[in-house]
Structures are given as structure tokens and as C-alpha cells.
Amino acid sequence: MTNNSSLSGGDLVPRRITIQVIIVQVLVIIFLVINFTLIVTFFKNENFITTTRYILFALTLLSDSLILIMTDVLLLLSFFQITMQVWLCVIISVLVYPYYKITPVTLTAMTLERYVAVCMPLHHGELCSMRTTVHCILIIHGLSAIPCALILCTFFATASLSSYTEDRICSEEMFILYKWQDHVRSSVQQAFFFIMFIIIVFCYFKIMKAARAASGELKKLTNKGLRTVVLHGFQLMFCLTSLWCPLIETAVLQISFKLFIDVRYFNYIMFSLSPRCLSPLIYGVRDEQFCFALKHYILSGFHNRKIGFPDK
Template sequence: MADNYSVVDGESLRRQINDQVIIVQILVMIFLCINLLLIVTFFKKECFYTTTRYILFAVTLLSDSVILSISDILLILSYFRFTMQVWLCIIISVVTLLYLTVTPVTLTAMTLERYVAICMPLRHGELCSTRSTVHCILIVHGISSVPCIVILSTFFVSASLSFYKQYQICSVEMFIFYVWQDYIRSAVQQFYFLVMCIIIVVSYVKIMKVARAASGDDKKSTRKGLRTVVLHGFQLLLCLIQLWCPFIETSILQINFRLFVNVRYFNYIMFYLAPRCLSPLIYGLRDEIFFQALKHYASTGLCKKCFLAR
């Protein structure tokens, strides 16, 4: 009787995972299509790729698209229990670890850009030129590579040469051999979390002071900038919570596997997919100039399809 219950329970769990994988595929495809439309719109007008906030916005879109694509591929490979050699997994993980951090760091840079635009308007043209933005993107990628370097350095120290030729299911957890590695990874991520939170809060307080002192059109513009910083803060919070997800999931796995599956699914939807749909909301829909361009090119594309169909 107990065996029958375990078989039924295993079948229901399998069905549940099947449904979850299908739902994730639908959501990922929707977000990737939206991001692709926004990226195409970005490259259509010169004012977008010569303005700092739009350039940084495009960086987040590309970063989010890379993460969504790779994480979805790894999810499917894991679901079908597909293994690969460790050295290949390392290459994939380098990209994953890098762009997991690029998005929150870029959001922090976008918050600083809003701070400069509102609190230091006379220096905005100088500090946020196209050349400065390119340097900013390089700095963002440099800062974002530190956690990746730390995690992989501890792995290279601990792993034997034969391990690189082994076949494993690719995941970041594969690089953790000892508890101290987990502690180091956690310390680096907590440090990033703290620094980014301080930047967001300080920027918000400074912009709030300017908002109170402003009047007329300046007040309206400042309040819009303030709301943008709040949305960045919320998006950043979701991105940073995802850094804690592996620790939560590891603890739950030791308690109950079914609960682990449900928590991991919730974490993926809430802290991986949700922050990626906020970028289009903040600059794709709330920004009037970008929204008008998006609407124009989307409608133009539909008209062309209808014309060709005839």
C-alpha cells in the first residue's frame, strides 16, 4: 500500500513539474519577444542610442534576455537530466554569473543617472555623455565580474583536474564543494546588496529634497524621476533577493523535496522573471518618448505584415 502511495505521489509530482516547465516556457517566450521589440525600437532612433538612460536601459534588456535564455535552456537540460562536461558548464556559468549581476549594477547606475539629472542638472551633459556612458558600461561589467571571479577562483582551488572531464548536470551549485565556499559567495553578495541599497536610498533622499524645493514643471519632472527611482529600487530588491534564493532552496531541500520544487518554481517566477518584466514597464511604457516610438514601430510592423498577407 505504501509503495502505491509513493508511486501516485511521484506521478503527481512529475505532472506538477511538467505543468510548471510549460508555464515557464510561455512566460520566457513572452518576455523575450517584448524585449526584442524594445531593443529593435531602441536602435531605430538616434536619440535613444545617444542618451545615457536609454543606453543603460538597452544594457538591462540585453542582460535580461541573456539570463532568460540561458536559465531557460539550463532548466530544460536539468528537466531532461542532460549532462555535460564540467569545462563546458564553466563557460556557460561564467556568462550566467556575470549577467545575473550586470542587471542590478546597471539599475544602480541608472539610479545615479537620475540623481545627476535632477540634483546636478548643470553637470548632467558632462557626466552623462555618450563617451562617459560607454565607460560606465565597461565599469558595470568589471564590477559585475567580481562575484563570478570569486566563485570560480574558490572552485579552481578546490577541484581536481579529473573533475573537469566529468559529466554533470550544469548548475552553479556544482562549484560549491565546501561550506566555506558558500560563506565567501554569501559575503560577496551581501556586500553588493548593502552597497546598492545605500546608493538607492541616498539617491532617493536627495531627489526627495529637490522635489520639495522645486516648483511648476520642475516639480513634475522631479516627481517623475522620484517614481522612477522607487521602481528601480523595487526592481533592484527583487534582483538582489534572487541572490539569496540558492541558500533558501538548499535549506528546504534537506527538509522536503516537494516543498523544494514549489519554492524553486516560486523563486524563479518571482525573482528571476518578474524583475525582467519591470524594465519594459519603467522605460518602455512610462517613458512617453520611448512609448510613442514603440507604438509607431509596432503598428508599422503590423501594417506591413497585413499588406504582405494580402
């Protein structure tokens, strides 16, 4: 989506492009306001900032918010045909692109946390301590940086020194100079998400097995964990589908440029913006404690720090 404007020509009515950009701005603002409200709710409560699943949830909110802001900025730069030198785009990419992967990797970590809570409750306190959570966050960032590092390494190995001072519209496609680089990128990303999807499926069946053997309150907990894992898998599928979007867009471009713009716009809304609102849906609405705290702070104007949670 970041280079839509650079591709647009006389086939596209400027007014139509303006309407599309305005729609994106409205959606981005709505999602950022929701995320900001949830982030403030997280930091206002001591119970949340010491619990692993809420810390990981806050991590997804922060990374999603950063991605929303940066993709929106790149979209506007592209819309107004503002270019930058390649070296500057490389720096931006190093800082931003790893956060594209942080959300799915964190979702996998959150799924493993639910697996430990349901299937290994006696070890949950030890395995999900604050120290372990900090190490987990570092591992998440390290794993998320792998695809970006591979893309940039192949670019550094093939790009000439003079290309770093060229003015271009900043986008990920700018680093793909040869077709084999695109194949490497797709292979790494799909292997990346395939491993995460296998982990989520494994946790789903383990929790489902525990749910069948449980009874009473434990059965209620396992069923809730099972639904959470399903939602994590659904959100991960959104991220996986976005990997196939460039292939679809390339094929559509051979048919019609106007159709290509429409498809790319749809893909951006559906597979880039939409997944960013699923995390608030999963924990901001479904989680009883977080939902209670959110309502409390909204009604009180975020002035009170301590609240009493309802019994589970």
C-alpha cells in the same frame, strides 16, 4: 532552478513537472518578445542611441534577454537529464554568470544618472556624454564579473584536475564544493547589493530634497525622477531577495522534498523571471518618449525611422 530535474524523483509526478516547464516556456517567450520589441524600438531611433538613460535601459534588456534564454536552456537540459563536462560548464559560466549582476548594477547607474539630471542639471551633459556612457558600460561589466570571478577562483583552488572531465548538470551550485565557499559567495553578493541599495537610497533622498524645493516644470521632473528611483529600488530588492532563496530552499528540503520543488519553482518564477519584466514596465510604459515611439513603430510595422516626439 537549473538543477530541479536532477533532484526530482518518484515523489514528483512527471506530468506535473511537464506543466511547470510549459508554464516557464510561455513566460520566457512572452518576456523575450516584449524585450525584442523594445530593443528594436531603441535601435530604430537615433535619439535613443545617443541618450545615456536609454543606452543603459537597452543594456538591461540585452542582459535580461540573455539570462532568460540561458536559464531556460539550462532548465530544459536539467529536465531532460542532459549533463555536460565540468570544463564546458565553466566556460558557459564565465560567459553568462556576470550578466546576472549586470541588471542590478545598471539599475544603480541609471539611478545615479537621474540624480545628476535632477540635482546637477548644469553638469548633466558633461557627466552623461557618450564617452562617459561607454566608460560606464565597461565599469558595469567589470563590477558584474567580480562575484563570478570569486566563485570560480575558489572552485579552481579546491577542485581536482579529474573533476573537470566529470559529467554533471550545469548549475552554480556545482562550483560549491565546501560550505565555506557558499559563505564566501553569500557574503560577497550581499555586500555587493548592500552597497548598491545604499546608493539608491542616497539618490532617493537627494532627489526628494530637490523635489521639495522645486516648483513648476522642475518639480514635475523631480517627482518623475523620484518615482523612477523608487521603482529601481523595488527591482533591486527583488534581486536581493533571490540571494536568500538558496537558504530557504535548503531549510525546506529538510522538511519535504515535494515542498522543496514547489518553493524552488515559485522562487524561480517570482525572483528570476518577474524582475526581467520590470525594466520594460519602467521605461517601455512610463517613459513618454519611449512609449510614444513604441506605439508608433508597432502601428507602422517598424518601417519608419524618424518620428516627431510629443512635447514633454
